[in-house]
Amino acid sequence: MYRYVCKTMLRRLFLSKKVSYQARLFSGNFRYLEVLNNENNVAIVTMKRAPVNTLNSELLSEISSVLTNLDETKCSGMVLTSFSDKVFSSGLDFNEMYESRPATIRTLVSTILEVIIKLYGSPFPTVAVITGHAPSGGCVLSLCCEYRIMVQNFQIGLNVVKLGYSTPLSIVQLMVNTIGHRNAELALTSGRLFTTNEALRVGLIDEIAKDRASAFDKANDFLNQFKVIPPIARHFTKQSMRRALLQDVSINGKIYVEDFVSLISRPKVQELIAAYMANMKNKKKNSN
Numbered sequence: 001m002y003r004y005v006c007k008t009m010l011r012r013l014f015l016s017k018k019v020s021y022q023a024r025l026f027s028g029n030f031r032y033l034e035v036l037n038n039e040n041n042v043a044i045v046t047m048k049r050a051p052v053n054t055l056n057s058e059l060l061s062e063i064s065s066v067l068t069n070l071d072e073t074k075c076s077g078m079v080l081t082s083f084s085d086k087v088f089s090s091g092l093d094f095n096e097m098y099e100s101r102p103a104t105i106r107t108l109v110s111t112i113l114e115v116i117i118k119l120y121g122s123p124f125p126t127v128a129v130i131t132g133h134a135p136s137g138g139c140v141l142s143l144c145c146e147y148r149i150m151v152q153n154f155q156i157g158l159n160v161v162k163l164g165y166s167t168p169l170s171i172v173q174l175m176v177n178t179i180g181h182r183n184a185e186l187a188l189t190s191g192r193l194f195t196t197n198e199a200l201r202v203g204l205i206d207e208i209a210k211d212r213a214s215a216f217d218k219a220n221d222f223l224n225q226f227k228v229i230p231p232i233a234r235h236f237t238k239q240s241m242r243r244a245l246l247q248d249v250s251i252n253g254k255i256y257v258e259d260f261v262s263l264i265s266r267p268k269v270q271e272l273i274a275a276y277m278a279n280m281k282n283k284k285k286n287s288n
């Protein structure tokens with residue numbers, strides 16, 4: 001009898017360990033992401049592709065899977081952030097765009113498009129806690145969130161024109177919806193990166209935080225206001241606000257992807273990407 005009780009207790013202990021292990025598996029399953037749930041059922045999604053969260057197909061497809069999962073599990077909100085206190089994300093991975101086969105570029109671009117659609121159209125409220133620089137693709141991810149809180153002394157913006165290709169139409173639209181037509185035109189045609197203060201002034205971000213901890217406090221304040229709002233009413237209102245862009249990308253997405261792939265594959269653009277990458281390396285060498 002004693003042996004039976006011990007055995008049963010051990011089995012229960014093993015099972016309970018297994019369950020909590022499985023609960024942790026969701027956050028441990030990813031190579032470049034950490035996903036934690038806080039006590040309010042808010043998912044904290046942290047990009048952790050060192051050193052600068054460059055968006056390759058794998059990181060983007062992990063973000064896409066998490067977004068599907070958070071939708072299915074009816075989370076109350078999501079915070080998208082970075083492990084780094086210097087860079088939120090350095091944008092799309094040049095290594096998948098430079099001298100790459102069209103199929104590689106296509107996978108990269110279709111995956112960011114998938115993320116844009118899911119993040120921009122998510123039923124739950126979303127906040128970007130921008131703990132460092134957010135150029136190009138990094139800025140796009142934050143623009144898909146509903147609220148942006150950025151730590152002091154970094155830069156954010158869409159500098160793609162400097163790489164010799166135009167900003168895709170729906171990305172232009174994201175920027176126009178956020179900072180208005182005039183500011184977006186000036187910023188996009190010059191590839192302007194805004195400092196944190198400038199970004200607040202133009203409306204590209206919503207709040208400035210002195211550090212990561214205070215940025216998270218502000219994110220919680222933003223998300224807490226929705227505790228008293230019926231989620232379905234909130235979701236439909238968000239959908240109405242975002243429908244035009246979502247409809248456009250779901251109808252024309254494939255065309256946009258192909259346009260972008262052929263743009264990136266042009267010899268002139270490839271040359272500019274190579275020069276840009278070399279310039280980054282030189283800057284680093286000179287600063288060391």
Ligand SMILES: CCCCC/C=C\C/C=C\C/C=C/C(=O)SCCNC(=O)CCNC(=O)[C@H](O)C(C)(C)COP(=O)(O)OP(=O)(O)OC[C@H]1O[C@@H](n2cnc3c(N)ncnc32)[C@H](O)[C@@H]1OP(=O)(O)O
Pocket residue numbers: 051052054086087089090091092093094095109112113133135136137138140159160168169170171249256257260280281284
């Ligand atoms: C609906 C339409 C659908 C179709 C299109 C959809 C979406 C497209 C949307 C927008 C287009 C977006 C395009 C892009 O994102 S292109 C990428 C543009 N990115 C940049 O211009 C930023 C480049 N990086 C930097 O400026 C700096 O790295 C930084 C972010 C300011 C950080 O500086 P820091 O000094 O901290 O780091 P390093 O510069 O030393 O970088 C460390 C290390 O990382 C390498 N690296 C940086 N960025 C990239 C990158 N984007 N791709 C590949 N590699 C990158 C850098 O070279 C260093 O490498 P090393 O080997 O020297 O350690």
